[in-house]
Amino acid sequence: MRRWHSLRVRIAAGVAVVAISVSLMIGLVVDRAAATDGRERLRAQALDRLDAAVAFYDGRGVLRFGAALNDQSLPPAVGNVGADSQVSWYDGTSMYAAQRLDERHVLSVTLPGDELASQRTALRWAWAQAAAIGAAISAVLGWLVGTWLSRRLRAGAAAAAAIASGDTQRRAAQPGGDEVALLTVALDRMASALQRRLQIERHFTADVAHELRSPVTGLVSAAELLPRDDVSDLVRRQVARLRRLVEDLLEISRIDAPDSTIDWQDCDLRAVVTACLQHEHDRVEVEVLADAVVRAEPRRIERVVTNLVRNALTYGAPPVRVVVDGPTVTVADAGPGYPEELLQEGPRRFATYTRGKGSGLGLTIAVKHTEAMGGSLALSNRPEGGARAVLVLRAATTAPPLAADDEHEEQ
Structure with missing residues (x-):
């Protein structure tokens, strides 16, 4: 589950979603434009065929070019055409064009929209393939960019963890001038400031311990000279406790010293x-x-x-x-x-x-x-x-x- 929380996975998924969304919007616009263009071309073809059929019928009285006279299957919007006028209608499957010849006769042609539908289906399939390929390419590019960013962030995080564990010489700065570089540089500055404060604290501890050593030694010696009673025993116990604290401070300062060695x-x-x-x-x-x-x-x-x-x-x-x-x-x-x-x-x-x-x-x-x-x-x-x-x-x-x-x- 942690892999899905990775920055590179999120970037890749986000880029892929954006690519699919853009492809979907572009596809919808192109599909509508293609449908409108195909419908208008089919309409122009039907009207041209209607003009030819009307001219042929007027000249020879014969129906040609798939024309029909008083076709009862015409949609009402086409059948109710006015005198000496043309009308066309597309119902999603066929294109109808009609012209009234006189009060009793309406000449019409019908063109099937199968070719238009197949072209639209082919266009949608091509768009789906292009969208899938674009999303895949975008996801790969997003993965690569996310991997680059993630690697830099992980390097900075590893350096921060090393600094936290005591490696004060480790640095987290990453090359570049982007936000990751600024973040790691700020982390290094914070680590340096923390290191300086720790050094001040260690020097202060060592100085205090050395300054207290002689007075505490004198207190121990003086406490041993006190007469034996409850009060003097309490003083001796507290002085002994103070001496152990000073010894611990000295021990800590020796451990923290950079020149500390081990007698193996x-x-x-x-x-x-x-x-x-x-x-x-x-x-x-x-x-x-x-x-x-x-x-x-x-x-x-x-x-x-x-x-x-x-x-x-x-x-x-x-x-x-x-x-x-x-x-x-x-x-x-x-x-x-x-x-x-x-x-x-x-x-x-x-x-x-x-x-x-x-x-x-x-x-x-x-x-x-x-x-x-x-x-x-x-x-x-x-x-x-x-x-x-x-x-x-x-x-x-x-x-x-x-x-x-x-x-x-x-x-």
Whole structure:
């Protein structure tokens, strides 16, 4: 069904309909003109034959040229001809011509209209063939024009989709000076403006994080010197939360940096996961179904798993389970699950969902690190309740992608 919604199909159909409509109007005009011309020629032929028959009858008293005297089958409009006058009549099948000779006698001739009807039928058939051929040619030309426009629009749409997915170097501009070119140029301008705003936001985030790092470090140290009571514990928790937020901001700025690199290593996934969760053994259940060696960066794996577990502990409910099955790590909890907005749109930095908590940085960092290592991170809600995050990394047998500088050096 989507094919019928295509621009080229609509253009081809529209051009074909217009061609058929124009052909129909022209055909009606030509058909009427041809019918009138043929009828008048037949009338002139009937009157000529009537003149000859009248002259022959007056001179010799003999009926010739198919003439009839006082023909009772004449239409009333012809039979009631006046004295010394001629009249003709066409009833759609025959042409009648009559002249009154005297009060008692009317001489008439009748010409069949079969030839006129056959000529009109042949003309209509020829017109129908020409209209069909014209419509087909118009549809083909419309299809070609529509394909040309559709290809340009699809190229612009593909570029827009690439820009939306993060390829900021992609451009949608199409050659020419028509509306499609203007639209794609405007799209590129919008993408460039959006990219500049994102760059400003990223620089601002990095600058704020760096500026806050030293004061927050001092706050952490000062909070540890406070006497142990409920108020000081609350201060320490809030300072620790502020420190994690600053660390997340710094991590985001490092990920967004154009010179960000990956320290590729062959990692024992079970060892990396258990090491990063060793301080959470009383709150997190870790199960290893199958061990695997993956090609990734240990620090990034630790950050991804830590963020997923922290999210489960903060927003979910126990039990929180981490299952290592080959190159796959699954983190699940028994809480209310991920918000529907998050599942539909994906993690977004500084986004607050229906639960009204969190900055959205933890899952965003997890997704960014996973993509950088060539893996995948799928977020979903379990049918029995609770959130589930499935991290899949590359096995060590799969070579990591080479950076541009590394490729140049190898060549």
